[in-house]
Amino acid sequence: MTYVERVLDDIKQRNPNEKEFIQAATEILTTLEPVINAHPEYEQAALLERFVEPERAVLFRVPWVDDNGKVHINKGYRVQFNSAIGPYKGGLRFHPSVNLSVIKFLGLEQILKNSLTGLPIGGGKGGSDFDPKGKSDREIMAFCQSFMTELYRHIGADTDVPAGDIGVGAREVGYLFGQYKRLRNEHVGVLTGRGLSYGGSLIRKEATGYGLVYMTQEAMRLRGDSFQDKITVVSGSGNVAIYACEKAQQLGAKVVAMYDSNGYIYDPNGIRLDVIKQLKEVERGRIKDYATRVIGAEYHEGCKGIWTIPCDVALPCATQNEIDSESAAVLVANGVQYVAEGANMPSTLEAIATFQQAKNVVFLPAKAANAGGVATSALEMSQSSGRLYWSSEEVDAKLKTIMINIYHNMDNAAKKYGFEGNYVMGANIAGFEKLAEAMMAQGIV
Numbered sequence: 137m138t139y140v141e142r143v144l145d146d147i148k149q150r151n152p153n154e155k156e157f158i159q160a161a162t163e164i165l166t167t168l169e170p171v172i173n174a175h176p177e178y179e180q181a182a183l184l185e186r187f188v189e190p191e192r193a194v195l196f197r198v199p200w201v202d203d204n205g206k207v208h209i210n211k212g213y214r215v216q217f218n219s220a221i222g223p224y225k226g227g228l229r230f231h232p233s234v235n236l237s238v239i240k241f242l243g244l245e246q247i248l249k250n251s252l253t254g255l256p257i258g259g260g261k262g263g264s265d266f267d268p269k270g271k272s273d274r275e276i277m278a279f280c281q282s283f284m285t286e287l288y289r290h291i292g293a294d295t296d297v298p299a300g301d302i303g304v305g306a307r308e309v310g311y312l313f314g315q316y317k318r319l320r321n322e323h324v325g326v327l328t329g330r331g332l333s334y335g336g337s338l339i340r341k342e343a344t345g346y347g348l349v350y351m352t353q354e355a356m357r358l359r360g361d362s363f364q365d366k367i368t369v370v371s372g373s374g375n376v377a378i379y380a381c382e383k384a385q386q387l388g389a390k391v392v393a394m395y396d397s398n399g400y401i402y403d404p405n406g407i408r409l410d411v412i413k414q415l416k417e418v419e420r421g422r423i424k425d426y427a428t429r430v431i432g433a434e435y436h437e438g439c440k441g442i443w444t445i446p447c448d449v450a451l452p453c454a455t456q457n458e459i460d461s462e463s464a465a466v467l468v469a470n471g472v473q474y475v476a477e478g479a480n481m482p483s484t485l486e487a488i489a490t491f492q493q494a495k496n497v498v499f500l501p502a503k504a505a506n507a508g509g510v511a512t513s514a515l516e517m518s519q520s521s522g523r524l525y526w527s528s529e530e531v532d533a534k535l536k537t538i539m540i541n542i543y544h545n546m547d548n549a550a551k552k553y554g555f556e557g558n559y560v561m562g563a564n565i566a567g568f569e570k571l572a573e574a575m576m577a578q579g580i581v
């Protein structure tokens with residue numbers, strides 16, 4: 137058994153119920169063999185064992201009262217995974233599917249993603265099994281205040297800086313920040329994704345989606361290709377999906393389908409993003425209503441069917457494991473050329489293998505392709521500490537440069553170890569090399 141195999145075995149033995157975490161660890165560790173083989177000193181320092189074990193995981197009770205006076209208790213989590221490169225950084229997810237395994241998988245991914253950005257940020261992730269759907273504004277505020285009443289003692293501008301994720305957008309970040317400030321009596325950059333009137337950064341809202349498209353655009357450019365007239369499918373209709381759609385459309389793509397967790401819309405004339413924004417950002421409604429507002433659009437119950445729509449570009453931007461091996465095979469058979477992951481771990485391990493075996497598919501993995509959000513969060517942190525505000529153009533230009541640099545770093549890392557074009561390996565290796573250097577330099581901690 138190799139060192140990597142032994143560590144993976146150990147992870148499975150010690151975390152038998154954490155299937156998402158095991159999936160993420162398997163995807164990452166199996167690609168690190170060439171680096172591990174080149175550095176026998178890593179095994180002696182138990183580097184991989186330390187990499188896969190969070191420095192700290194906080195689990196807490198979140199009591200809150202609904203509009204009818206009923207008391208609810210949710211579970212709260214913050215996993216402070218790795219601080220070798222900088223303060224813990226990673227979003228908060230509010231969704232009923234959240235459990236320790238999901239937060240650990242996201243946290244592990246986040247370590248390498250943050251390393252890849254080249255910015256001084258460590259990895260963490262948190263959230264709750266609270267379901268924001270159908271809750272009143274007051275209930276959301278009550279929940280966020282209760283959540284922060286425990287979380288505040290564990291975070292700080294130089295310790296751990298959370299942000300948004302599924303179910304946590306500008307509104308929730310605002311309520312969380314307000315409560316932190318009230319408890320600590322300090323107005324600091326402890327959360328990113330803040331509103332522009334209280335320390336947020338321009339382009340943060342757009343950053344993950346725009347960054348995803350900038351990286352795909354670079355992959356296209358190097359192949360003499362572009363987004364112009366590309367039939368594109370974007371899954372999800374949340375923060376990442378909306379701004380991926382916006383930038384792809386600006387670059388000439390024809391986005392024909394999107395979904396929410398109930399079903400998908402197909403609009404052969406090209407998605408009207410103004411209608412999606414009104415539905416999702418303003419009304420907080422369901423995507424089904426798009427088909428009643430836009431002539432020629434169809435609504436289909438269920439999500440999986442979206443991947444049967446023939447497309448040149450697929451941008452999964454909703455959640456983990458939304459593309460399984462069957463959907464991947466259909467996408468490939470229908471001639472997809474680029475698959476770029478906006479969500480975290482949207483493709484199963486089998487789906488990734490299908491994309492990589494297909495000759496003409498460029499597959500850009502999440503930890504590189506969706507790193508624009510956290511990179512811009514780090515830019516927000518810089519602006520907060522310097523009490524500065526950069527213009528949209530400035531932030532957008534920095535974001536684009538970062539995404540292009542990440543693309544080339546992962547491309548070069550894949551080539552260095554003889555796996556040209558395998559960006560899963562490239563991203564994992566490039567992120568891990570920097571992390572390993574920082575961890576080795578800091579001793580056994």
Ligand code: NDP
Binds near residue numbers: 302303374375453455
């Ligand atoms: P949002 O909450 O804004 O949107 C999530 C979207 O995905 C919604 O349309 C939601 O539908 C849909 N969705 C969620 N769960 C499911 C499911 N089980 N099946 C089908 N659809 C689902 O989240 P974000 O856009 O912020 O995040 C999307 C993904 O991108 C996540 O994987 C997140 O980790 C990742 N990401 C986000 C970043 C950010 O900056 N926000 C940064 C990097 C990665 P519905 O409304 O019906 O629930």
